[in-house]
Amino acid sequence: MTVATRSLEPLLWIxxxxxxxxxxxxxxxLVLLFGVAFPLGWLSPPSHxxxxxxxxxxxxxxxxxxxxxxxxxxxxxxxxxxxxxGLQIKHLNEVINVLCYGGAIIGSVWAAYxxxxxx
Amino acid sequence: xxxxxxxxxxxxxxxxxxxxxxxxxxxxSYLAFILREVSSVFIAWFVVYLLLLIRAASQGAAAxxxxxxxxxxxxxxxxxxxxxxxxxxxxxxxxxxxxxxxxVRVGSTRVPGLLIAASNHAAWAVASALVGWLxxxxx
Numbered sequence: 001m002t003v004a005t006r007s008l009e010p011l012l013w014i015x016x017x018x019x020x021x022x023x024x025x026x027x028x029x030l031v032l033l034f035g036v037a038f039p040l041g042w043l044s045p046p047s048h049x050x051x052x053x054x055x056x057x058x059x060x061x062x063x064x065x066x067x068x069x070x071x072x073x074x075x076x077x078x079x080x081x082x083x084x085x086g087l088q089i090k091h092l093n094e095v096i097n098v099l100c101y102g103g104a105i106i107g108s109v110w111a112a113y114x115x116x117x118x119x
Numbered sequence: 120x121x122x123x124x125x126x127x128x129x130x131x132x133x134x135x136x137x138x139x140x141x142x143x144x145x146x147x148s149y150l151a152f153i154l155r156e157v158s159s160v161f162i163a164w165f166v167v168y169l170l171l172l173i174r175a176a177s178q179g180a181a182a183x184x185x186x187x188x189x190x191x192x193x194x195x196x197x198x199x200x201x202x203x204x205x206x207x208x209x210x211x212x213x214x215x216x217x218x219x220x221x222x223v224r225v226g227s228t229r230v231p232g233l234l235i236a237a238s239n240h241a242a243w244a245v246a247s248a249l250v251g252w253l254x255x256x257x258x
Contacts (some may be wrong), residue, residue, distance in 0.1 A: 029247035031165055031206055033254055035199030036187040050141045050257050055176055058123035068166050078159035086153055088140060114170055115166035118177045
């Protein structure tokens with residue numbers, strides 16, 4: 001591990017931790033509604049107009065961006081160590097780092113773009 | 120091997136017991152640990168799903184309806200049921216761990232861990248109720 005990656009470690013851990021909190025607070029209810037309850041017809045989903053009104057609010061855009069970004073960095077950090085410990089593939093260290101954090105960065109840019117262009 | 124390397128001629132063997140790749144199946148607590156770690160994959164999946172929803176809503180009513188239809192697909196729906204299990208597991212274990220991560224003191228007494236965990240779970244309930252209200256109030 002180089003000095004540069006070692007000094008990034010606390011920052012990555014903070015992103016992991018903050019993402020863990022936000023994901024725990026908000027994702028279960030969102031999965032329950034959009035992933036399970038609406039598709040199964042237990043509840044009726046918000047209309048397109050309602051969803052768009054919610055999404056176009058600046059507070060919603062910023063909150064969703066923060067939720068997406070931090071959750072992705074939470075995934076990147078945790079998944080990286082899952083691969084280290086679970087599968088013991090430490091020799092692929094560099095590739096894993098690039099895939100995990102690179103994926104989180106690409107996902108964050110995609111989230112920013114999508115939330116920016118909500119009408 | 121050269122003399123300069125500081126090794127003896129008969130190099131000792133390293134004591135490195137080989138760990139099975141499936142070590143986490145040996146005990147329940149190990150399995151719980153690895154399941155917690157794996158929950159992050161489902162969190163990442165949900166972010167992708169959420170972004171697809173946002174994209175569909177931006178594209179118009181037809182695309183939004185198409186997304187809702189797709190969410191009932193024979194692969195997507197079971198995947199989201201599994202995702203729900205993992206994200207709830209993540210939330211419960213995360214909040215239960217909060218007392219270990221944050222030590223709160225009032226004056227000189229330490230706030231009991233149970234209280235910290237309970238307040239985290241309460242915050243989870245409030246956040247869920249708020250999101251639920253925002254999404255369902257039209258009904």
